[in-house]
Amino acid sequence: MKRILSGVQPSGQIHLGNYLGAIRKHIEMQKNHECYLFIADLHALTTVRDPDQMRENVLNLAKAYIALGLDTKKTVFFQQSAIAEHSELCWILDSLTPMGLLERAHAWKDAKAKGKKEATVGLFNYPVLQAADILLYKPDLVPVGQDQKQHIEMTRDIAIKFNQTYGETFHLPEPLIGEDVAVIPGTDGQKMSKSYGNTIDIFADDRTLKKQVMGIQTNSTPLEKPKDTKKCIVFNLYSLLATPTETTSLAKKYKKGGFGYGDAKKLLLEKILDHFGEARKTFFNLDKNPKIVQNTLLQGNKKAKALAEKTLEEVKKKAGLI
Ligand code: ADP
Ligand code: TRP
Numbered sequence: 001m002k003r004i005l006s007g008v009q010p011s012g013q014i015h016l017g018n019y020l021g022a023i024r025k026h027i028e029m030q031k032n033h034e035c036y037l038f039i040a041d042l043h044a045l046t047t048v049r050d051p052d053q054m055r056e057n058v059l060n061l062a063k064a065y066i067a068l069g070l071d072t073k074k075t076v077f078f079q080q081s082a083i084a085e086h087s088e089l090c091w092i093l094d095s096l097t098p099m100g101l102l103e104r105a106h107a108w109k110d111a112k113a114k115g116k117k118e119a120t121v122g123l124f125n126y127p128v129l130q131a132a133d134i135l136l137y138k139p140d141l142v143p144v145g146q147d148q149k150q151h152i153e154m155t156r157d158i159a160i161k162f163n164q165t166y167g168e169t170f171h172l173p174e175p176l177i178g179e180d181v182a183v184i185p186g187t188d189g190q191k192m193s194k195s196y197g198n199t200i201d202i203f204a205d206d207r208t209l210k211k212q213v214m215g216i217q218t219n220s221t222p223l224e225k226p227k228d229t230k231k232c233i234v235f236n237l238y239s240l241l242a243t244p245t246e247t248t249s250l251a252k253k254y255k256k257g258g259f260g261y262g263d264a265k266k267l268l269l270e271k272i273l274d275h276f277g278e279a280r281k282t283f284f285n286l287d288k289n290p291k292i293v294q295n296t297l298l299q300g301n302k303k304a305k306a307l308a309e310k311t312l313e314e315v316k317k318k319a320g321l322i
Contacts, residue, residue, distance in 0.1 A: 004139050005139035007037070013201040013203065014061065016200045020184050021146075025176075037070070043130070045122060060203070063287070066282070067282035068279045079300075082304075089311075090128055093131055107123070108126070135311070136307070136312065156172045169315065186233075213272065221261075223258065226256065234268050237268055238264070242271055
C-alpha cells in the first residue's frame, strides 16, 4: 500500500476550494493508502498572529475533517507543532538549501511584490519546513492543489541535495494533483481563497452561506436569453458537486433561456446544503464536545511522533550529529 501525506493550514474557515481541491481527495484516499494528514499550524504562524484565533482555527479544521468523513483509525491525523521533529529537520535541511532555490518560490515572490503578506524569514523558509514535513514521513505521494506543485518540486530538490551530501536517505515524493479540479473559482472568478475574500464556506451558518452563494458574480445576460455554461462560476461550482445527469439537466436550462442566474444560484445553494448536510450537522455537534476532537489529535500525534523520531534519528546519524 502506498503512503500518502498532506498538510492543511489552519488559516480560517474551510471553503469549497479547500474541500474540492484537497480535503475530498484526502478522505477518499484513506480507502486504499496508508495516510498521514496534519494540521500545518507552524506554517499558519506566518499569517495568523492572534493566539485565540490560532486555537480556534486548529479546532475548526480538525472538526471539519472529522465531520467530512476522515476515519482517524485509518488515517494518522495530527498537529504539526506537536511533533518537534518537523522544526528540527527543517534546520538540518536549511543548512543544505541554497538561497536561490527559495528566492524562486512563487509564494515568496508574490508576497514581496504585492506586499500583502509580511515578508518574514518564516515565509521565506516556508518551503523548507514543508520539505521537512514531507520527508519525515517518507510518503510516496503528496496530494495537493495545483498551487502547491512548486513546493513539492522544491522538496524533491532538497531531498536530492541531502541524498547527495549524506547518502541515499529519502526517496522522492510525487505530487498528486487532480487535474479536473485544479483551481476552484471563487465568487468573483479569481481562485477561491481566504486571502481574496471570495470564498464559499462549507461550515458557515445558513444565512452567511446563502449570502456567499447569492453574491457570486455573473454576467448581464438577461433572464430570457440562453446562457453560456462555460464561463459561468455558478454552473462550474454546481457541476463539481452534482451528478453528470444533474449537470446536463442544468446545462439544458442554460441553453434554453428563461432561466436566470438567481435560479441557478438557488440550485447551487440547495446542492451545497444537500451535499454537506450531514457534515454540517456533525460539525456543529462537535462544537459541543471539543474534547472528542482534542483526544483524536492526541492519539494521532503519538503515532506520527513514532515515525518522525525514527527518520530524524537516521538523519542525525547521517549528518554526524549522533
Ligand atoms: P487559501 O488560498 O484559502 O488560503 P489554503 O492555501 O489554506 O487556501 O489551501 C488549503 C488547501 O486547499 C491546499 O491544498 C490548496 O491547494 C487547496 N486549495 C485552496 N484553494 C483552492 C482552490 N481555489 N482550488 C483548488 N484547491 C484549492
Ligand atoms: N503549504 C500547504 C498549503 O498551504 C500546506 C502544507 C504544509 C503541506 N506542509 C505540507 C501540504 C506538506 C502538503 C505536504 O496548502
